[in-house]
Amino acid sequence: MTHATLPDISPAPDKRSWWRRNQIGLSPWLFLAPGMLFFAFYVIFPIFQSFQISLLDWDGLGEPEFIGLQNYQELYYDDAFYTSLWNNMLWLVLYLAAIPAGLFIALFLNQTVTGIRLYKSLFFFPFVISQVVVGLVFTWFYDPTFGLLNVMLGWVGLGPINVLGDERFVTVGIILAGIWPQTAYCMILYLTGLNGVNPEQIEAGRLDNAKGWKMLWYIIIPQLKPATFIAFVVTIIGALRSFDLISIMTNGGPFGSSRVLSFYMFEVALSEYGFRMGYGAAIAVVLFLIMLCFIVYFLWSMYQEDKR
Amino acid sequence: MRSNLKATVATLGLTMAMATGAFADAHAAKLSGDLVIFSDMGNPAPRAVMEGMVERFGEMHPDLNIELTVIDREAYKTQIRNFLTANTPDVANWYAANRMLPYVNAGLFEDISDLWEGTLSEELASTKGAMTLDGKQYGVPYTYYQWGVYYRKDIYDELGLSEPKTWDEFKANCQAILDSGKKCFTIGTKFLWTAGGWFDYLNMRTNGYDFHAALTNGEVEWTDQRVKDTFANWRELLDMGAFIDNHTAYSWQEALPFMTGGDAAAYLMGNFAVAPLREAGLTDDQLDFYQFPMINEDVELAEDAPTDTFHIPTGAKNKENAREFLRFVVSADNQTLINNGDNLGQLPVNSKSSVDDDKFLEQGFQMLSTNSPGGVAQFFDRDAPAEMAKVAMEGFQEFMVKPDNLDKILDRLERARARIY
Numbered sequence: 001m002t003h004a005t006l007p008d009i010s011p012a013p014d015k016r017s018w019w020r021r022n023q024i025g026l027s028p029w030l031f032l033a034p035g036m037l038f039f040a041f042y043v044i045f046p047i048f049q050s051f052q053i054s055l056l057d058w059d060g061l062g063e064p065e066f067i068g069l070q071n072y073q074e075l076y077y078d079d080a081f082y083t084s085l086w087n088n089m090l091w092l093v094l095y096l097a098a099i100p101a102g103l104f105i106a107l108f109l110n111q112t113v114t115g116i117r118l119y120k121s122l123f124f125f126p127f128v129i130s131q132v133v134v135g136l137v138f139t140w141f142y143d144p145t146f147g148l149l150n151v152m153l154g155w156v157g158l159g160p161i162n163v164l165g166d167e168r169f170v171t172v173g174i175i176l177a178g179i180w181p182q183t184a185y186c187m188i189l190y191l192t193g194l195n196g197v198n199p200e201q202i203e204a205g206r207l208d209n210a211k212g213w214k215m216l217w218y219i220i221i222p223q224l225k226p227a228t229f230i231a232f233v234v235t236i237i238g239a240l241r242s243f244d245l246i247s248i249m250t251n252g253g254p255f256g257s258s259r260v261l262s263f264y265m266f267e268v269a270l271s272e273y274g275f276r277m278g279y280g281a282a283i284a285v286v287l288f289l290i291m292l293c294f295i296v297y298f299l300w301s302m303y304q305e306d307k308r
Numbered sequence: 309m310r311s312n313l314k315a316t317v318a319t320l321g322l323t324m325a326m327a328t329g330a331f332a333d334a335h336a337a338k339l340s341g342d343l344v345i346f347s348d349m350g351n352p353a354p355r356a357v358m359e360g361m362v363e364r365f366g367e368m369h370p371d372l373n374i375e376l377t378v379i380d381r382e383a384y385k386t387q388i389r390n391f392l393t394a395n396t397p398d399v400a401n402w403y404a405a406n407r408m409l410p411y412v413n414a415g416l417f418e419d420i421s422d423l424w425e426g427t428l429s430e431e432l433a434s435t436k437g438a439m440t441l442d443g444k445q446y447g448v449p450y451t452y453y454q455w456g457v458y459y460r461k462d463i464y465d466e467l468g469l470s471e472p473k474t475w476d477e478f479k480a481n482c483q484a485i486l487d488s489g490k491k492c493f494t495i496g497t498k499f500l501w502t503a504g505g506w507f508d509y510l511n512m513r514t515n516g517y518d519f520h521a522a523l524t525n526g527e528v529e530w531t532d533q534r535v536k537d538t539f540a541n542w543r544e545l546l547d548m549g550a551f552i553d554n555h556t557a558y559s560w561q562e563a564l565p566f567m568t569g570g571d572a573a574a575y576l577m578g579n580f581a582v583a584p585l586r587e588a589g590l591t592d593d594q595l596d597f598y599q600f601p602m603i604n605e606d607v608e609l610a611e612d613a614p615t616d617t618f619h620i621p622t623g624a625k626n627k628e629n630a631r632e633f634l635r636f637v638v639s640a641d642n643q644t645l646i647n648n649g650d651n652l653g654q655l656p657v658n659s660k661s662s663v664d665d666d667k668f669l670e671q672g673f674q675m676l677s678t679n680s681p682g683g684v685a686q687f688f689d690r691d692a693p694a695e696m697a698k699v700a701m702e703g704f705q706e707f708m709v710k711p712d713n714l715d716k717i718l719d720r721l722e723r724a725r726a727r728i729y
Contacts, residue, residue, distance in 0.1 A: 061414035075725075079720070082530055144554035165498075165556030165709075253498060254556035255706035272385045273689070275410055275697035 013105025047288065054281035060269070064278075071282035080256050081283070084264040087171050088240070088290070091260060094175045095182065095239035099231050103224075107216075109187070110194045120191065127184035135248030138177035139164065164250050167257035174245050174258060182238055186231045193227030194220075229301070236294050240287070261287040331519045338426040343629040346397040347376065348384035352433035353583070355649045367638050372629060392416040396623035398630040404615040406524070406693055408446055411619075417420065418484035418620040423631055424448075431658045432638060434676075438615050438686055447619035448634045449657040451647055454672030455505060455612040456688075458581055459574035461596040463490065471598040475513075475541070478601045482550050485573045490562060493548040494572035496558030498648035503704035504697070505576055508612050509537040509600045515684035516607035526690035526729030530700075530721035536714075541603060541709050556709060564588060576600070578614065579654060582668050597671050597680060611675065612683030615657070698722040 014021060054071055058064035075081050109120050126134065141148050144162035153159030163173040197220060205219040221228070243262045246252060252259040252267060259267070261283055267273075269280025349358040355378055362376045379387060384401070389430040391397060392411060402408060402417075411417045424445045428572040429436060435449040436706060464470070464481075467488055472478040482492035497503045512520050515534045521543055522528045523535070529713070543553070552566050561584065566572040575581060586593055602609060620630045636642060643656035648664035655673055663673045676684060689697035 058408055059414070060392070061416060063409060142557075144557055162554040162557055165554050251498060253500070253702075253705065254709065255702045269697075270386060272382075273694040275694055 050281045050284050050288070053277055054285050056278040056281075058277040059275040060277045062273075067278070071278050074279065075282055076288070080259065080264060081261075083257060084259045084261045084283075085286075087258065088260045088287075090171055091175055091178075091239040091242050094172065094195065094234065094237050095179065095235055095242075096232075098179045098182035098186050099228070099236050101179070101183040102188075103190050105183065105187045105192060106190035107220075110191065124184050124188055126181040127188070129181075131178075131181070131244040132248050133270045134177055134181055135245045138173075138180075139249050142173055164258075165254050167254055168259040170250055170254065174242075177249065178238070178242060178245050184237060185234060185238075189231045189234075190224060193224045197223050233298055240291055240294075261290075313566050325340060327419040338366050338371055339369040339629050339632055341629060342626055343374045343399070343633060344624075344626070345376045345383075345399045345633070346391060346401070348381045348401045348492055350378055350380040350384070354652060355645045357557075357674055359649075361637065361642065361646065364642075365633060368636070369632075379423050392621050392623070396621045396625075398620065398624040398626045399498070399633055400619050401695070401723050402447065402616050402617055402619050403686075404447070404449060405437070407686075407690045408440065408617075408619070413692065416622055418622050418624065418627065419444045419446060420448070420620060420631065420634070421445045422668045423634060428635075428638065431640065431660055432472065433659065434684070435615050435657050436644075438684075438719075439617065447617040448638050449615045449617050450637050451578040451654045452615040452657060453653050453654040454676055455509070455576070455578050456586065456600060456672070456675065457574050457576050457598050458567075458668075459524030459596055459598065460570065460590075460594055462594045463570065463573045464596075469595075472601045474601050475603040479544065479548070481557055482545070482548060483674035484550060490570070491552045491572040492545075492548075492574060494563045494566040494575050495555045496560045496703045496726055497555045497708060498557060498559045498562075500698075500701035501687075501689050501703055502560050502563075502577075503706075503708060504701045505578075505612065507538070507700075507704050508685065508688050509576065510542050510603070511535075512610045512612075512682065512685065513600060513603035513607065514538045514541055515604070517685060520610070520685055521691070524688065524696075526565065526696070526725055530718050530725055535718065539707065539711075539714055539718075542707070543714075546708060546711050551708065558704065578612075579672055583653060591665055597668050599675050608682035609680055611684055612679040612687050612689045613655075613676055613684045640655050696724060696728050 019026075053064075055066060055068060056064040057067045057070070105123055108125060109116065113119075140146075142163040144150060144160055144165060149163065150160040153161065161169065163169045172238040201219055201223070202215070203216055210219060241262070242260055243266070246258055246260060246263050249268075250258045252263055265280045265287065268276045268283070274280070320667065325457050345358075345362065347358045349355050358376065358378060362374050366374050388400065388402065388411075392400070393416065396508065402411070408417060423443045424432075424436070424439075428448075432439075435452060436445070439445045439447055439449060452494070459471075463485070467484050468483045469484060472481050485492045495502050495506070508520065511523070514537050516517060519528065523530075528535070538642060552563065552572050555563065560577070560581070563575070564581070564584055565588070567575050568590055570586065599609070599611075614661075618634055620627055621633070624630055638658055640656075640660035642657045643658040643661035644664075645660070646652055647656040647669075649666045649669070653664075653666065653669065655676070663669050685691055689701065692700065700721055704723050706715055707717055
């Protein structure tokens with residue numbers, strides 16, 4: 001009675017516990033879980049909640065009433081909304097000036113002179129101080145009666161102009177105040193980028209007789225592409241977040257001409273005279289949709305980077 | 309800007325009472341337990357007043373544990389929504405008239421009509437209307453102050469001008485001041501409400517108090533001819549160049565230097581402007597006050613006198629203690645004390661209190677008690693609902709810069725009126 005004893009090829013029953021078996025697969029998710037929970041609760045959930053509130057007529061205290069898309073319909077006929085929207089566009093476009101400005105200051109500071117660290121810190125200084133302080137400083141600078149700007153304009157026989165009290169200049173005036181710290185931010189991004197520029201390529205460019213603008217355009221800037229991308233992202237986000245400067249410098253005025261969407265939303269829903277949560281939420285939704293365009297673009301371009 | 313002031317006296321008294329075992333002789337009127345107060349009296353002088361009141365109330369009721377939280381006045385305006393719905397105090401500051409409406413409608417302020425029954429209604433008769441919504445009272449006042457024209461007496465004397473009684477004198481004075489190279493009025497409209505003060509006075513002098521009430525209640529169209537008359541009067545001043553330039557860039561405090569520096573001769577303001585003007589170096593010989601002059605002789609004079617208040621939130625836990633505190637606040641003695649020149653420097657709400665010996669308080673009290681037959685209004689942004697006030701005051705500011713836009717502005721206000729009421 002001999003049985004050909006074949007080796008038992010079926011795998012030995014895994015005696016390890018369920019946890020030990022799946023540990024490797026699960027642990028990344030466990031580590032991610034707290035972050036994902038908070039993100040879901042504090043970011044994703046409020047987005048949907050905003051959509052929901054934007055369909056209500058609610059003063060934030062009493063009983064909400066469902067009114068469908070009426071808030072959006074009212075937005076469509078609201079002049080103040082278009083002023084805010086237009087100002088948001090102005091912010092988005094003009095704020096981008098911080099990127100080239102930051103680049104040129106970075107190029108200027110990218111040299112070895114005694115005390116260059118001190119100069120760099122001084123140029124970076126406006127980004128370190130609070131936006132509220134920046135706003136106050138510029139408010140005094142623009143002051144139509146006592147401000148330095150009008151004193152300076154007086155030297156060349158111009159002015160006086162009331163920058164923050166005139167609806168034609170006010171938004172540009174605030175954006176200029178915002179560009180000051182933002183330029184410093186872009187500058188620091190480009191300074192670190194310039195450290196990573198390959199000296200051999202510059203050397204090779206020199207041999208090919210590249211100088212000045214051509215050197216900058218064809219050799220340096222392409223190598224700074226990652227820095228430019230980050231500078232672009234933070235500047236766009238900064239422009240869409242513009243709120244504190246407006247609140248400090250003009251409080252949205254004169255007669256509402258310097259409002260942006262985020263400030264208008266605050267005004268109608270949360271400020272001293274604002275009790276319209278639904279209308280505020282509708283503005284927030286519009287702002288979110290505008291941001292979404294940029295977010296999708298940023299994500300898409302990062303995804304493209306990763307694929308290469 | 310938060311601080312907690314526990315009445316240490318209270319705890320001390322409590323321990324002593326425990327130690328001697330004298331539970332039995334607890335006086336009937338003595339309160340015990342807790343009292344939580346949220347206050348917006350954050351500026352230095354009002355803050356001292358609030359802390360003083362808590363201390364004195366604590367001495368009267370040693371067994372009571374009082375907790376006071378003082379919040380910055382501007383921040384308070386947005387925080388009140390949160391703390392009325394959650395973590396509710398027993399007593400909270402706010403403002404009279406329509407400014408309480410959203411909280412009364414939402415059922416967040418307690419109906420305290422019972423407190424007003426009897427003597428209190430007589431003593432506080434002058435402000436009872438401002439605390440009443442739908443026939444019920446929702447709080448008590450603790451101070452109010454007059455509005456009017458504060459002017460540089462030295463400039464008027466130099467130009468040989470006297471306090472105007474009529475609109476024509478008012479304008480003639482202004483022309484003389486303008487001819488001397490100064491501006492008639494300083495104003496800072498950055499935060500809008502200052503323009504609301506001008507509108508209130510021009511409107512109440514042109515159309516009277518009842519029209520003011522009807523307009524802020526949404527019963528009159530903004531495109532009404534009477535509203536246009538008000539603006540036409542305002543326009544006369546604008547066309548003269550009566551106001552300082554660039555007022556859109558300034559807050560009311562930032563507009564003060566024009567007056568102290570002598571570039572502008574007068575300021576239409578509330579009595580709270582006196583303190584900073586005195587601090588800036590103006591003596592009582594240089595600074596004086598007059599009632600806004602009559603425009604239309606057919607309407608009775610009426611004044612703005614905003615009232616600041618205390619309320620009991622519906623969610624309060626110690627309502628009996630809170631009621632007792634409100635009684636203490638409005639009592640004649642306390643009113644005399646907290647409104648005197650060393651403290652708030654405003655007018656007491658209790659008719660049995662005495663007004664402090666101060667030039668401006670006496671004139672203001674005189675004006676409100678004898679020369680305001682038309683009525684006493686709160687203020688544009690307290691009589692009109694919040695949203696309407698905001699839109700309208702923005703319109704006033706625009707009108708002051710671009711008077712030609714008036715029709716567009718009024719159309720906008722009329723659309724807002726149709727939506728809001």
